[in-house]
Amino acid sequence: MKMERCNNGHLYNKKRYNACPYCDEAALEANTGSEGMSSKPFTASNTNENGVKTLAYWDEEQGFDPVVGWMVCIEGAEQGKDYKIRHERNFIGRSEEMHIHIEGDKTISRRNHGVISYNPKERNFTFIPGPEITSIIYINDEAIYAPRELSAYDIIEMGKSKFIFIPLCGQHFEWQI
Secondary structure, eight states: OOEEEOTTSOEEETTTBSSOTTTOHHHHHHTOSBSSOOSOOEEEEEEOTTSOEEEEEEOGGGTOOOEEEEEEEEESTTTTOEEEEESEEEEEESSTTSSEEOOSOTTSOSSOSEEEEEETTTTEEEEEEOTTOOSOEEETTEEESSOEEEOTTOEEEETTEEEEEEESSSSSOOOBO
16 A cells, blocks of 8 residues: 655555545544545544644554553463453454464363453443353452453463453543544
């Protein structure tokens, strides 16, 4: 894909936008600068030290969904590896089809071992055990059998692995959607 650079240095897709969408916040928010686009993009804005407002941009059609938190393996076959958590439901399993793909621990189910859900309206995370798993999932050494709200630095134990939960979004930060 060939990118065009505007006078302010922003890169954008010339085929999708008639002009730089980053320089025109209203067009970006309404997604009116492009032809044939109807979905509203995700945006996050910031003002730099010179008072110039810049926008981060992504949309669902490009397959980019901002990270809202992480799960980091602190014990097990993939120790040190992080897994990004995205908006809404993130299915966990060994299969490559899963949003959170944990391939090194054979005691974790291939599909739907659990779900981490982020609710952007309530700004909270919930862990939901998979409906068909035979093993027990622990959070902070407590067995869970039903959905449970997660807190920062909770320890999730699945199979022979332990993961620490680290939120990005919540009461202190939220992407503007």
